[in-house]
Amino acid sequence: MRVIAAMSGGVDSAVAAARAVDASHDVTGVHLALSRNPRSYRSGARGCCSIEDAGDARRAADVLGIPFYVWDMSEEFADEVVDDFVAEYTAGRTPNPCLRCNEKIKFAAVLDRALALGFDGVVTGHYAQLRTVDDGTGEMPRVELHRAVDHGKDQSYVLGVLTQDQLAHSLFPLGGTDKTSVRAEAERRGLQVAQKPDSHDICFVADGDNAGWLRDKLGPKPGTIVDESGETLREHDGAYAFTIGQRRGLRLGVPADDGKPRFVLDIEPTSGTVTVGPREHLRVDALAGVRPLWAGGVPRERLECTVQLRAHGDEHAASVEVSDSEVRVELRDPAYGIAPGQACVIYDGTRVVGSATIAETRRVTV
Amino acid sequence: MNDSRPTVYLDHAATTPMVPEAIAVMTEELARTGNASSLHGSGRAARRTVEEARELIAEKLGARPSEVVFCSGGTEANNLAIKGLYWSRLAQDPACNRIVFSAVEHHALLDPVTWLAIHEGARIDTTPVGREGRIVVDALREAVESDPASVAAVTTMWANNELGTVQPVADVVAIAREHGIPVHSDAVQAAGYLPLDFGASGLDAMTVTAHKLGGPVGIGALVIGRELQPTPLLHGGGQERDLRSGTIGVPLIAAFAKALEVTVDRQAEMSARIEALRARMVDGIRRVVPDAIVNGDPEPGPQHRLPNIAHVTFPGCEGDAMLMLLDAQGIECSTGSACDAGVPQPSHVLLAMGYDDVAARGSLRFSLGHTSTEADVDALIAALSGVHERALSAAQVRSTFDGTVRSAS
Numbered sequence: 001m002r003v004i005a006a007m008s009g010g011v012d013s014a015v016a017a018a019r020a021v022d023a024s025h026d027v028t029g030v031h032l033a034l035s036r037n038p039r040s041y042r043s044g045a046r047g048c049c050s051i052e053d054a055g056d057a058r059r060a061a062d063v064l065g066i067p068f069y070v071w072d073m074s075e076e077f078a079d080e081v082v083d084d085f086v087a088e089y090t091a092g093r094t095p096n097p098c099l100r101c102n103e104k105i106k107f108a109a110v111l112d113r114a115l116a117l118g119f120d121g122v123v124t125g126h127y128a129q130l131r132t133v134d135d136g137t138g139e140m141p142r143v144e145l146h147r148a149v150d151h152g153k154d155q156s157y158v159l160g161v162l163t164q165d166q167l168a169h170s171l172f173p174l175g176g177t178d179k180t181s182v183r184a185e186a187e188r189r190g191l192q193v194a195q196k197p198d199s200h201d202i203c204f205v206a207d208g209d210n211a212g213w214l215r216d217k218l219g220p221k222p223g224t225i226v227d228e229s230g231e232t233l234r235e236h237d238g239a240y241a242f243t244i245g246q247r248r249g250l251r252l253g254v255p256a257d258d259g260k261p262r263f264v265l266d267i268e269p270t271s272g273t274v275t276v277g278p279r280e281h282l283r284v285d286a287l288a289g290v291r292p293l294w295a296g297g298v299p300r301e302r303l304e305c306t307v308q309l310r311a312h313g314d315e316h317a318a319s320v321e322v323s324d325s326e327v328r329v330e331l332r333d334p335a336y337g338i339a340p341g342q343a344c345v346i347y348d349g350t351r352v353v354g355s356a357t358i359a360e361t362r363r364v365t366v
Numbered sequence: 367m368n369d370s371r372p373t374v375y376l377d378h379a380a381t382t383p384m385v386p387e388a389i390a391v392m393t394e395e396l397a398r399t400g401n402a403s404s405l406h407g408s409g410r411a412a413r414r415t416v417e418e419a420r421e422l423i424a425e426k427l428g429a430r431p432s433e434v435v436f437c438s439g440g441t442e443a444n445n446l447a448i449k450g451l452y453w454s455r456l457a458q459d460p461a462c463n464r465i466v467f468s469a470v471e472h473h474a475l476l477d478p479v480t481w482l483a484i485h486e487g488a489r490i491d492t493t494p495v496g497r498e499g500r501i502v503v504d505a506l507r508e509a510v511e512s513d514p515a516s517v518a519a520v521t522t523m524w525a526n527n528e529l530g531t532v533q534p535v536a537d538v539v540a541i542a543r544e545h546g547i548p549v550h551s552d553a554v555q556a557a558g559y560l561p562l563d564f565g566a567s568g569l570d571a572m573t574v575t576a577h578k579l580g581g582p583v584g585i586g587a588l589v590i591g592r593e594l595q596p597t598p599l600l601h602g603g604g605q606e607r608d609l610r611s612g613t614i615g616v617p618l619i620a621a622f623a624k625a626l627e628v629t630v631d632r633q634a635e636m637s638a639r640i641e642a643l644r645a646r647m648v649d650g651i652r653r654v655v656p657d658a659i660v661n662g663d664p665e666p667g668p669q670h671r672l673p674n675i676a677h678v679t680f681p682g683c684e685g686d687a688m689l690m691l692l693d694a695q696g697i698e699c700s701t702g703s704a705c706d707a708g709v710p711q712p713s714h715v716l717l718a719m720g721y722d723d724v725a726a727r728g729s730l731r732f733s734l735g736h737t738s739t740e741a742d743v744d745a746l747i748a749a750l751s752g753v754h755e756r757a758l759s760a761a762q763v764r765s766t767f768d769g770t771v772r773s774a775s
Contacts, residue, residue: 112763113760116756116760116763117690117756117757
């Protein structure tokens with residue numbers, strides 16, 4: 001196949017590209033420039049991390065002997081991912097921009113462009129497995145998305161938004177390997193990025209400081225933090241700095257009457273009121289999700305399955321009812337700190353069935 | 367990968383192969399030892415090589431040997447000219463703090479000018495250009511004459527690196543001369559392709575670089591009148607009239623001189639041959655893509671445009687997609703502008719000419735040089751139809767992109 005290898009400059013995508021080359025694919029390395037950085041004047045100062053990352057990706061492509069280009073996806077990224085991130089926080093929800101990027105950029109804008117330019121698909125360094133299933137009916141074989149062998153690194157959650165069509169044009173060569181082996185392999189292949197640290201933060205937010213980034217973007221939006229009785233505990237300068245389930249950084253000063261730690265229970269975006277209370281009040285036993293996306297066909301019947309409600313979160317046994325525009329999920333065991341805006345990814349064993357964006361949760365009354 | 371396919375190199379304006387004569391000279395010089403500033407025999411021999419090279423370059427450019435200041439290349443020469451003249455003129459008169467320049471200068475000039483504005487408080491005056499990329503002389507005159515005493519320097523490139531459009535250097539010189547303002551011209555693209563005569567031009571300073579005319583990368587010169595003493599950028603051993611300290615690169619300089627000699631001697635014949643190749647290329651492009659637009663001045667000749675550059679807009683396409691598809695077939699060209707991250711930016715030159723962002727992104731620069739052949743041009747034309755078709759459909763995917771995945775079949 002002629003494939004695009006999306007190369008971030010990290011070790012995973014470099015090894016994924018290398019394996020695609022080994023598998024005799026005709027590979028072209030592409031680094032996605034996602035940051036909108038209009039510099040009419042180039043200061044000559046040390047570049048931002050994305051320029052360094054582009055350089056790392058280029059060096060990896062050199063070592064692999066594949067052509068390399070930078071694709072400017074900054075407009076699409078700003079429109080689809082960054083603006084959405086801001087809008088979601090403004091609405092009191094907690095978005096996951098990585099899922100959004102996969103859904104709208106990597107496996108949409110990039111894949112579409114690649115296909116139009118004569119490529120057959122895209123290779124990425126995501127930790128997830130694809131399995132082709134031919135049921136012998138003469139239909140096109142289906143492609144299933146499964147969790148990675150390395151459960152600690154598994155990224156099937158952020159790929160839960162991909163449809164069959166997208167999966168059929170994707171290659172994830174790392175799904176069967178653990179991260180340690182990937183680093184060792186990078187070393188063996190002479191890739192300079194072998195020991196480059198993993199990235200954890202949101203790529204467009206410096207230092208992982210979401211609240212600070214949003215404050216710069218949105219300006220102060222003062223409001224109050226109240227307890228469940230409605231008593232004001234303190235003022236804050238922006239409800240977007242808070243996430244449901246958050247405990248740290250509340251700076252409430254006085255402890256609760258019972259001395260127990262307090263958590264963000266609710267965010268009312270219009271008034272900016274943030275309600276805090278004890279952990280038990282975060283218990284959720286059901287939720288509704290909107291914008292469902294299915295890795296295969298739309299499930300016809302109620303699913304007895306598991307769901308994952310945030311990146312690297314636990315799996316919960318659940319029963320899922322599917323309708324056209326939403327899913328209703330009953331959790332067998334309660335979950336805590338579930339924030340609207342996050343994805344509910346539905347699994348059948350290791351297989352991703354689909355996903356929906358959490359719109360509402362039902363708190364367990366105690 | 368295209369290991370086995372011969373490369374069709376259509377990016378001579380980025381850099382052009384060294385002429386064999388220059389390689390021979392440089393190889394010979396690399397084997398010799400001697401610091402041109404040393405007083406012993408080896409030093410004297412090295413100095414002799416440098417001075418003979420300087421004399422040769424001066425002769426071929428219509429300058430005096432003492433006017434040739436060697437430096438690392440076009441970027442450094444432009445920086446030395448513009449910053450150096452600004453600082454030295456300002457030192458004489460604190461009110462002399464204005465720079466008049468064209469909107470289509472290369473980044474190697476644009477960025478030092480902007481830097482002076484941001485960090486040194488220079489006032490900068492951009493001269494607009496017309497649809498062919500040629501500066502509007504009356505606008506420049508107005509900018510200068512609004513307050514001539516405040517102008518530290520005027521600068522305009524000889525020929526534009528993206529379009530090949532030749533600037534009215536003589537007119538600019540005439541305007542500045544009236545007021546005793548020094549004029550600099552970046553002639554990096556013009557050298558070797560157009561007859562250049564520094565003395566006859568009336569310029570006070572002119573930038574040339576070796577690697578655009580068959581010499582090595584890493585050497586160039588600022589040709590600058592003896593009476594001008596720009597403030598140096600580099601301080602040290604006082605080489606090059608005290609304008610450019612640093613050990614003199616003898617092999618580079620020798621090869622530069624040889625390349626310039628060879629190229630200037632063949633210039634008339636080569637330019638005619640390349641002009642014919644360009645015509646063949648442009649005809650072929652128009653035949654394959656009838657709506658392609660060739661930008662810049664259509665008229666050939668040293669007052670109009672370079673013979674070797676064809677800058678083409680392919681409506682509805684993205685230049686970087688076409689570049690990639692051509693590259694996959696071993697055909698190498700340029701989008702005309704790039705930044706260090708490799709992200710294609712819409713060209714400031716095209717934007718200054720009144721093109722919109724989309725048209726600016728949908729353009730390619732094909733540039734010919736001394737090794738170009740009809741076979742190169744024909745290979746481009748043969749590949750172009752398929753490449754154009756693909757790029758067109760890719761751009762349509764992008765422009766209709768609405769966040770949903772389209773059918774991939």
